[in-house]
Structure formats: structure tokens, C-alpha cells
Amino acid sequence: MATTNQTGDQTGGSRHTKGGRMKATSSRRAQSARTELRLLRTACWLFSERGFHGTGIRDISVAAEVAVSAMYYYASSKDELLEAVTRRVMEILAAASEETVRDIDDPAERLVALIAVHAAFHARNPRAAKVADHEFQALSGQARRDILRLRDAYEKVWADTLEAGVRDGVFKDRGNLARLALLQMATGIAHWYRPGGELGIAQLCERFADMGLALMGACRDGRPLEVRDLAIPDSELLLERVELAIEPRRKPSGV
Template sequence: MAVTDPVPSRERVRRAALKLFATRGFHGTGIRDLAQEARLSPASLYHYMGTKEALLAELMRESLQTLLDSARATVADVTDPRERLRRLVALHVTTHATQPDETRVVDNEVRSLSPEPRAAVIRLRDTYEALWADAIDDGVRAGIFHTDEPSVSRLALLEMCNGVARWYSPRGALSLEQLSRHYARLALGALGAGDAVEAGKSP
């Protein structure tokens, strides 16, 4: 008797796409590759994904929207720029460590999209990064952060945190909470603020 796969077909397609887009890249992944990974026929695959680009755009929008919603929640009603930045760094590091495929796809594949879906993804990304920009700008205005180039500092900190997706392992020397704390201290230190504001707490 055949065994029914407990994972719905659409979810299998999603998981297959994330895995292959993250490891092979969008252009290095063919329809047959996706079908094989999802254990579907190529004809059935189109029923669950439409075009390959539409699937990529959907995955990127979902990932960014989830990150944006979490970021908004974690800094809601927090006025201190140091604490806001600390929470944003901790969230970003945790997300990249626990969802490496999703974050690699978002970080690396935006150029694979055609103009209209790319613009939608970039709007979400920019809205998320604006939370970082606001925290840094507020800290500079308050004399808490010290940088002549807030935008460059923001991009540098984001890139530092993005790298976690490439190397983090739960078997490493630091727990994820310890790693998030360390990155928060690095971020605050890079802006001349040290870790004076509860840098040891999790978001």
C-alpha cells in the first residue's frame, strides 16, 4: 500500500525551492530540479507554483514580511536608540541563524527578479531597513552613537549580521542567545556606544 506524504504538495514545493535557490541559485535551478526535490511531476509542479520567478518572488515577500512584522513588534514602544538597535541586531542574527535558506535567498536573489516583483521586494526590504536607520539616526542626534556616515554604518552592520547564515551551527561554541548578545555588543561598539543598555538581554 502506498504511503501518503504527510507534507502537503505546496509546502514541499516551497521547501524544495528554498533549498535549491539557496544552494544552487535561482538561475542554477531548473524546473526538473524543483520537481524532483518536491517529489512531483514537472506538470504537477506548475499547479502549485505558477512560474519559477513567481515562486521566488512569493518566497522573498513572505520572508521579508515576517521579518518586518517581527522587527516592528520587537521595537514597539522602545525609545532608547541603543536598546532598539540591540533588539534589531538580535532578531536579525537569530533569523539568519535559524532560517539560513530563506535569508540567503532574500539576500542574494533580488537581482534575479524582473522589475515589477523586484520593486515590491525592495520596498519591503527598505521598510525593514528603515527601522535600523531610524534607531541609528536617533542615536546620532542624541549624541549616543558616533558616526559620520549613518547609512554606511547601517549597511555594514546588516552585512555583518547577514553572514551568520553562512556559518552558524548550533553545535558551535556559543549558544544562539550568546551569539546574539555578542553581535549586539559589536554593533553598539562600532557606533561608539558600548553595551551599556542591557546588551545581555534577548529580544
């Protein structure tokens, strides 16, 4: 039998009850987090396969095996799911790039690191990358402005690196076109790269970094710079930094 102390709290059986409630609450939170992750992965898969406009909210519900009524607890619309996918992509790209170049001062090595992060991300997370790169255009209003701010901040790191290289006489001045060309070059990886192919991600990053240096006319002491002349981030560390939880690694169970 439970007893009551001087403050009126019960002991004995009630402790078990409190612990049970705490465990139940923790279990519900974990289940909610798993459901949210499944919805985002499913939306990411469908948006990358069919496009945003070709995907309906019921399509996502069926593929994720989550009732439409339950979906609205996590997102009020498919627009909100698109925003969530795109936001997570930009946040991971920005965080991985910032962490990788934090202690690198040399513009050429910074560029190599930025290219490696961008290439590794698009190779490892192709579906989420394609959604963020192309389908985000379907967003409007404040959501679109927020995503554009994140994208502009990410691209500014590239622009600052290129400008520093031009000032130091390491890069040729190619103008804003260079930044766009470098980003687009590595962004395309999401469309054609397949694991198990001719190149692993480490080799892919090196090849693209070399092409990036060549595009910028990177040169030091009258000699063209190549990746072998510079430090390149460890590929295992890069992959850890660009790992995106919402990237669907397999077809959703309900598709």
C-alpha cells in the same frame, strides 16, 4: 431512508453527505497547503545550493516529488517561487523587528533589539536568508520592485534608529555606511553559523549586539555602552518570532 422536510432539504443520510463533502474540502485544502509548503522548502533548498540560475523547474518538481503539471497550480514559474521565498523572508523579518522594538524608545536598546532579531533570523533560517539576500537579484519587473520596497521599509527602521541615537548623542554619526555595515555583519551569519557550535543563538545575538554598539561608538554619560548595560530581548521569544515555515530543515526527499 432519507426524509425530506418542507423546504425540500433532505435529512438523515444527506447530513452525512454534506458533512462528508465539508470534510473532503477541508482535507483537500490541507493537502494543498502541505504541497505548497513542500514546494517552497524544496525551491529554497535548491536555490541556496545551486543558485537560482542553476536550478530548473523540473529540478524542483523531481526533488519535491510533485508532477510538473501539478506544480503550475501553485506557481507559474521558478521566478514566482523565488519571489514567494523572498517575500516571506522580508515579511517575517519586518514583523519580528516591529514587534520586538514596538515598546522600546531608547535608541541603544532599539539597536540591540534590531541586531538580535537580524542575527537570530539568519542563524535559524540560513538557507532562506541566503536566497533572499543574494538570489533575489534574479527577479525583474514588478516582483523585483515589490521586494525592494519591502527591503527598503525594513532598512528604514534601522536608519531611523541610528539617526535617533545620533540626535540623542548616544551614537556617533557614521552616515549611511553604518547601517550597511551592521546589516551585512549579521547577514553573514547565514554562511557560517552551525547549531551545536561554540555559541548558542542567545550568545551570538549578545556578541553581535556588543559589536554593533561599539561600531556606533555608543556612549552614555561619558562611558561606552555594552549589552550588559541594556535590556536585550529574550532569546526564546526571538526564536519564536523569527521561525520561518519555509526554511528547509532537512534535504528534500527527492534529492
